[in-house]
Amino acid sequence: MDFFQYKNNQLMAENLLVSQIVKEYGTPAYIYSKATLVRHWNAFNDALGEHPHLICFAVKSNPNIAILNIMATLGSGFDIVSQGELERVLVAGGDPKKVVFSGVAKSVTEITRALEVGIRCFNVESLSELYRINDIAKKLGKKAPISLRVNPDVDAHTHPYISTGLKENKFGVTVERAREVYNIAKQLEYIEIEGLDCHIGSQLTELQPFLDATDRLVILIKQLEQDGIQLKHLDLGGGLGVTYTDEKAPLPSEYAKTIFEKLKGYENLEIILEPGRAITANAGILVTKVEYLKTNEERHFAIVDAGMNDMLRPALYQAYMNIIEVDRSLERETRIYDVVGPICETSDFLGKQRQLAIAEGDFIAQRSAGAYGASMASNYNSRPLAIEIMVDDDKSHLIKRRASFEELWRLEALVK
Structure with a gap:
């Protein structure tokens, strides 16, 4: 509504x-409409209820600082893809400890700034990026919190320009190689493994792609546990569709219910969601x-x-x-x-x-x-x-x- x-x-x-x-x-x-923004953000926050969670508004969907300030006032976190978006969040009153940094081409300057202000987590998209973050964290004498963005090779059934979860897309590390990269991260002195990240695309109007991706992530989580890697959060990204004309997009409450069913046994694993379009x-x-x-x-x-x-x-x-x-x-x-x-x-x-x-x-x-x-x-x-x-x-x-x-x-x- x-x-x-x-x-x-x-x-x-x-x-x-x-x-x-x-x-x-x-x-x-x-x-x-401020009332609509508040209503839509609360729909996600309420859907996850008492389960540990953080709703991170995807800044790229609408970066106006007035909108970011409304999100910050609600207690929202933020999903960013550039230093410019980070600076906007800070000016708008956002908490850097609730910021996750996505994107495939994070520069030295961007990583440095994010570590200096103390963001929540980097969503790492390649092994080269992992090494770069470790090197910069070493120079700053800080531990860099990271999640690995995993590409589960799931067809989101959306427009090809906003599909991000297939092997042919530029985003993330393949699910087959993710375990190896996590074990490399485990050995890096200035890296702190926090979680697992996945985002398969935008404007999804059915739940099945989300479920398929979550199934593959749960398998990976169990493999990492065997390697002595205990994750603190699971970031499932954004992508829930909206009604432009006659689409029947799932409600956040329906989405949350399916997530909980897939994550039985992981009730203490914090869930991070990154809605943008669905809010704005x-x-x-x-x-x-x-x-x-x-x-x-x-x-x-x-x-x-x-x-x-x-x-x-x-x-x-x-x-x-x-x-x-x-x-x-x-x-x-x-x-x-x-x-x-x-x-x-x-x-x-x-x-x-x-x-x-x-x-x-x-x-x-x-x-x-x-x-x-x-x-x-x-x-x-x-x-x-x-x-x-x-x-x-x-x-x-x-x-x-x-x-x-x-x-x-x-x-x-x-x-x-």
Whole structure:
């Protein structure tokens, strides 16, 4: 459930009219609902109940510091993939002791900084990375806490660009080699083995891939016990899907129930989950203004002021996201439109063949835009990024202003 609903044919963000918000702040604009973010995070936290656990919000899904601060206030941990994300978490009030550091290409600078602030754990993705972390920890005189990210070779049945658990993917160490790498880690003086990590992909709408992966991880855990390696936690990553249109994604409570069944005998093993999309996707919308309506012999086009630089998912993944009118009380002719933006690319669209009752000057909203929307945006075509607004009940807060044109080239310099 989210808190973007119609009231008297007017789209509401909690208890504010979306039309009034964008008239005040302008478009294109990302609008987030605090109540939805809190509800979705609590759904994961409550699902694991009294079992030892830590919910680590995947920062890459939406790194705005206002959202990170909400997560920190809830007691959330954080899953990061760069130093920049780490610095954002710290600025937002996040606890470094609740940070897990994922990613295949951690640099010396990133590892050093993470050790200095005392993060919870590195999710190690290769033997070379393991050696690098040990060397840096030695120089700093610290023990580096690690988990090994294991690739279980499980098909997540999702888009190939967001599938991460097959042998052909760049992520993690194969499950066949994991035992050997753990035993190497056991011998390294400045490495502290904490747990086991796995993430097989994103936007999973069925539980079976999770179950298959967990089965393989349990086998590995038992093998490690035979080697005298006792794990403290099992990090099962993120990936639980959301409803963009008519998907029937499992609830966090259903997911947790299946995890507990697979981990009988390991009731003291802490579970770490890394949800991102499942928390943020339906907690945000992208609102855009219809600049022109255009018709050619084949198609009707709604040309809007938001483009693929603001929302890349449809162009990159062919992602389908619902597009709706902000004000349905207006008398408008209903037509089938391709909703396209101002970017000079044929791939610049928010949605194709959508039934809308709109006129020039109207506002429309792309739903489920809270994840991988603003976080993947760019200044392509020298366009300032969309603003970001947080709604809390009947109040709105500008949490990211629109850059001036001068700020777009502030870091650039002429050659004299």
